[in-house]
Amino acid sequence: MASRGGGRGRGRGQLTFNMEAVGIGKGDALPPPTLQPSPLFPPLEFRPVPLPSGEEGEYVLALKQELRGAMRQLPYFIRPAVPKRDVERYSDKYQMSGPIDSAIDWNPDWRRLPRELKIRVRKLQKERTTILLPKRPPKTTDDKEETIQKLETLEKKEEEVTSEEDEEKEEEEEKEEEEEEEYDEEEHEEETDYIMSYFDNGEDFGGDSDDNMDEAIY
Amino acid sequence: MTQAEIKLCSLLLKEHFGEIVEKIGVHLIRTGSQPLRVIAHDTGTSLDQVKKALCVLIQHNLVIYQVHKRGVVEYEAQCSRVLRMLRYPRYIYTTKTLYSDTGELIVEELLLNGKMTMSAVVKKVADRLTETMEDGKTMDYAEVSNTFVRLADTHFVQRCPLVPTIENSDLGPPPPAPTLVVNEKDMYLVPKLSLIGKGKRRRSSDEDAAGEPRAKRPKHTTDNKEPIPDDGIYWQANLERFHQHFRDQAIVSAVANRMDQTSSEIVRTMLRMSEITTPSSAPFTQPLSSNEIFRSLPVGYNISKQVLDQYLTLLADDPLEFVGKSGDSGGGMYVINLHKALASLATATLESVVQERFGSRCARIFRLVLQKKHLEQKQVEDFAMIPAKEAKDMLYKMLSENFISLQEIPKTPDHAPSRTFYLYTVNVLSAARMLLHRCYKSIANLIERRQFETKENKRLLEKSQRVEAIIASMQATGAEEAQLQEIEEMITAPERQQLETLKRNVNKLDASEIQVDETIFLLESYIESTMKRQ
Numbered sequence: 001m002a003s004r005g006g007g008r009g010r011g012r013g014q015l016t017f018n019m020e021a022v023g024i025g026k027g028d029a030l031p032p033p034t035l036q037p038s039p040l041f042p043p044l045e046f047r048p049v050p051l052p053s054g055e056e057g058e059y060v061l062a063l064k065q066e067l068r069g070a071m072r073q074l075p076y077f078i079r080p081a082v083p084k085r086d087v088e089r090y091s092d093k094y095q096m097s098g099p100i101d102s103a104i105d106w107n108p109d110w111r112r113l114p115r116e117l118k119i120r121v122r123k124l125q126k127e128r129t130t131i132l133l134p135k136r137p138p139k140t141t142d143d144k145e146e147t148i149q150k151l152e153t154l155e156k157k158e159e160e161v162t163s164e165e166d167e168e169k170e171e172e173e174e175k176e177e178e179e180e181e182e183y184d185e186e187e188h189e190e191e192t193d194y195i196m197s198y199f200d201n202g203e204d205f206g207g208d209s210d211d212n213m214d215e216a217i218y
Numbered sequence: 219m220t221q222a223e224i225k226l227c228s229l230l231l232k233e234h235f236g237e238i239v240e241k242i243g244v245h246l247i248r249t250g251s252q253p254l255r256v257i258a259h260d261t262g263t264s265l266d267q268v269k270k271a272l273c274v275l276i277q278h279n280l281v282i283y284q285v286h287k288r289g290v291v292e293y294e295a296q297c298s299r300v301l302r303m304l305r306y307p308r309y310i311y312t313t314k315t316l317y318s319d320t321g322e323l324i325v326e327e328l329l330l331n332g333k334m335t336m337s338a339v340v341k342k343v344a345d346r347l348t349e350t351m352e353d354g355k356t357m358d359y360a361e362v363s364n365t366f367v368r369l370a371d372t373h374f375v376q377r378c379p380l381v382p383t384i385e386n387s388d389l390g391p392p393p394p395a396p397t398l399v400v401n402e403k404d405m406y407l408v409p410k411l412s413l414i415g416k417g418k419r420r421r422s423s424d425e426d427a428a429g430e431p432r433a434k435r436p437k438h439t440t441d442n443k444e445p446i447p448d449d450g451i452y453w454q455a456n457l458e459r460f461h462q463h464f465r466d467q468a469i470v471s472a473v474a475n476r477m478d479q480t481s482s483e484i485v486r487t488m489l490r491m492s493e494i495t496t497p498s499s500a501p502f503t504q505p506l507s508s509n510e511i512f513r514s515l516p517v518g519y520n521i522s523k524q525v526l527d528q529y530l531t532l533l534a535d536d537p538l539e540f541v542g543k544s545g546d547s548g549g550g551m552y553v554i555n556l557h558k559a560l561a562s563l564a565t566a567t568l569e570s571v572v573q574e575r576f577g578s579r580c581a582r583i584f585r586l587v588l589q590k591k592h593l594e595q596k597q598v599e600d601f602a603m604i605p606a607k608e609a610k611d612m613l614y615k616m617l618s619e620n621f622i623s624l625q626e627i628p629k630t631p632d633h634a635p636s637r638t639f640y641l642y643t644v645n646v647l648s649a650a651r652m653l654l655h656r657c658y659k660s661i662a663n664l665i666e667r668r669q670f671e672t673k674e675n676k677r678l679l680e681k682s683q684r685v686e687a688i689i690a691s692m693q694a695t696g697a698e699e700a701q702l703q704e705i706e707e708m709i710t711a712p713e714r715q716q717l718e719t720l721k722r723n724v725n726k727l728d729a730s731e732i733q734v735d736e737t738i739f740l741l742e743s744y745i746e747s748t749m750k751r752q
Contacts, residue, residue: 049574051729056311061729064307067330071234074330076274078236078267108273111381111450112398114283114291116254117269
């Protein structure tokens with residue numbers, strides 16, 4: 001500032017304090033001025049001390065790596081939703097993307113959490129009941145058709161989370177599926193000649209369809 | 219929160235909970251307490267994602283919420299609690315040494331899940347232990363419960379704050395968020411449960427669910443049928459108690475290094491006796507009489523009372539002042555100076571860092587200035603017996619890294635520089651803070667490097683995982699040696715080499731993280747203890 005500008009004029013290299021006091025004697029060579037930032041990896045003068053090894057160190061190390069892996073598998077690890085690609089691909093059907101319906105995979109104790117944090121999944125269902133009732137064909141007792149429809153709905157369930165185009169379709173499926181659950185599984189079984197549990201509809205290839213519908217009722 | 223801490227928190231959250239939770243968490247750490255909609259708006263994430271992330275964070279005790287006036291709920295992140303995630307392996311290992319595998323798994327489940335009810339923990343741990351046991355044996359719930367009770371008695375696990383039970387009638391609409399109440403008395407009270415059962419082994423072909431469709435049934439049966447007896451009582455790991463244990467361990471090993479095994483045993487006995495009586499932040503333990511100590515010594519040690527008294531006197535006279543004598547009644551009343559012990563440990567850490575970074579001559583100067591408190595340039599040269607030029611150089615190196623600072627003492631009221639004393643001094647508290655900051659940066663660097671290394675070799679890692687999976691499945695179906703050999707050769711020798719190097723590097727980086735975390739613990743304890751005294 002002002003004084004510094006003035007000092008520059010008068011006597012170059014004059015400092016405001018006595019250099020000898022901090023130990024720089026007259027005529028001593030000062031280190032060269034730094035003209036660039038220090039190097040990213042400066043050379044190490046002294047090698048670092050070796051890390052602790054031995055049973056305890058190994059165990060804690062293994063524990064750490066295990067914990068890291070375990071936490072990635074827990075439901076608390078939230079993966080961002082896979083962005084929709086330009087074309088629909090066949091493999092999309094068999095890939096498990098994020099939790100369906102944007103719900104949480106685990107059940108927290110809702111009494112301990114603020115109410116606003118509950119994700120309302122029911123909203124869609126309510127809308128659906130008003131829209132779809134006229135559309136829905138009368139329920140037939142044709143079990144084969146039901147089975148095929150159920151297959152379709154479960155397949156479609158494995159696709160992406162609600163988007164504008166798919167919304168209607170999904171609403172339809174989920175409504176259907178909800179109604180179908182009212183069937184007792186045993187009853188259903190008795191009506192066919194085929195034992196439902198032996199039937200492998202190939203869904204398991206892509207991963208089980210998580211029946212989040214059961215848990216959506218909070 | 220410093221930038222270094224925020225960066226480290228961000229890395230930890232991303233590694234353990236994913237990107238969404240990381241974004242929300244870091245935003246909250248940066249900006250303090252905020253309501254839900256503001257978070258969603260500022261971070262640009264959808265409301266649903268924010269809700270999910272907040273649920274996870276609250277479950278793991280990383281975020282707390284508060285109801286403000288007009289029903290607005292604000293969320294606040296706890297940065298220091300996020301940094302504790304580095305120390306999880308150490309907590310689990312400590313429990314293993316104290317309570318063996320059962321205790322280890324209990325604490326691991328509690329840490330991984332944030333908070334759980336006792337029945338849930340017992341069930342899960344029993345299942346996990348049963349898996350590792352031989353065929354036919356199962357783990358009984360009672361044994362796990364016993365270990366849990368012991369952990370609660372020694373305060374290693376504690377109850378979470380409770381939701382108060384309110385009568386709905388007169389309060390009108392329920393509040394937007396419960397105000398959790400901390401019940402001091404019952405914090406370690408274990409509810410009376412009669413948990414009867416054995417751990418279940420998880421088999422690959424689900425025999426229990428045979429004949430029923432797989433997906434829907436099992437979810438219904440276990441959880442909803444019986445009412446859980448300890449509903450609403452959640453437990454969490456008590457990190458403060460673990461820290462107390464670590465601190466005691468550090469003090470005992472310091473005494474063992476400085477003196478001998480017997481004195482460290484005496485100090486350990488004293489610390490154990492004051493575990494429950496002294497709060498963890500007290501500067502001294504409660505005074506203990508020499509007679510009491512004599513009675514409480516572990517059974518194997520048969521030293522006579524006189525020898526014990528001699529040891530105690532030696533400890534009390536030691537310049538490090540770990541043990542102090544506070545009176546003469548009962549054969550001599552002794553206390554452990556916790557604050558002084560922590561200060562010595564922190565100082566020793568600083569000295570060691572200076573020695574490893576700058577060399578032993580610098581360390582000599584550093585110790586000298588520490589001891590003499592304030593020294594002039596000339597005096598340093600004389601006392602340390604190091605030639606002037608080198609001494610100057612070293613002092614300036616340490617000064618530039620902020621291990622040493624300059625203190626000005628003016629001779630005249632106008633503070634003229636030619637008439638001012640400049641003294642070198644070590645301010646332990648500020649040097650400790652500086653070192654702590656550097657530690658945070660180091661760990662962040664270590665984590666970044668490890669992630670970089672893993673990403674570089676991602677393709678190779680995936681390939682090796684696939685090959686292992688193929689080999690495992692082939693072994694299960696019974697393949698010949700030749701076939702297995704063929705599959706193994708899918709990974710070429712240079713690739714194997716690369717994998718070896720990668721594994722070695724990652725292990726080294728991980729071990730370094732653990733090591734730096736130990737230093738962080740010492741420095742943080744010292745700083746905390748000093749701040750509490752002021």
